[in-house]
Amino acid sequence: MSLVGSVVIGSLVALFGVPPARAADESSSATLASSPVINAVEVRIGAVLASNSGKEFDQRLASLHRQFNTLFSYSSYHLVKEERQRVPWGARAGFDIPGGRYVLVIPREYKNDRVSMKVMVIEGTRPIVDTVLSLRNHATFLVGGPRQADGVLILSIGADMLH
């Protein structure tokens, strides 16, 4: 097995092996995104193509306008994909994103108004980001940098508690 393969599988095993903090038993972990879920979290991911070709700001990104203008120097921002999934605690959510990449998210726990989750962004067979972080309920953090078309991809990842 190659080194890269080992790294990826090690990460994936770690990901799959994460013990749920508030969790869900076997039957609830089997719940799919489309099934009704109680006491779960809704994970949302937006894929934004940022470039310097054109000067358009996608109006669907209005809530992120200030962040993008402050943090980045691109002239054009276009939302290419947006997806939400309801995920039980400890279960996994997978999101396809442009460029043959995908994102795996495992919500771990909700504490002090913050959602803790493991996030992996995978390109090919390698995780370009593998992180565990906590985020305020309804908040959004950004992952940027992967090349896409004539610009870069910026992912907005957030979580909303469901009661």
Added chain:
Amino acid sequence: MTCRETLNLLPLFFDGELEPRQMRAVAMHSTRCAPCEAALREIERLQEVVSSTLNTRVDEIDLSGLWTAIEPRLRARQLSWWERVRAHWQDPSPWELRLPAFAAAAAIAVLAFLFFARPPQPAVTEPAAPQVAAVDNAASIDSLEADSDVTVLNDPETRTTVLWVSDDTSVGDAP
């Protein structure tokens, strides 16, 4: 990808032997399919059992006398570094053969000087320390691993956390 295809590929997926496209397809399918996820967890459990059993058996082997048996033999054959250097210079080989050694030593000396003379640069890929009172969109990062360079930006103005990825295949411009 169907369940049958996924189940056939799960062992290879677990061993990391799939091509990127198949790896992605299996990973995505297993996040959405309870039976395939259960099968994957079963493979994980099997792996854990095998690993645990092997480790137990290895731990039972008494290796305490191994190094004490090897070490005396190594000492008998070992020359000090000074003896090796002296033997090299006493070797009546042509002078030209020693020139590469001089060149390498000079190069190392120059590199060492440049390295130590350079002012220290702040590391930019270190994950931010866990934040106690982060608010709004600021994320508290507990761990961060990456197969590429990742810079963590915590912008105080917008209270937003950004993980910026730049590597060989994804040479993103700095934000």
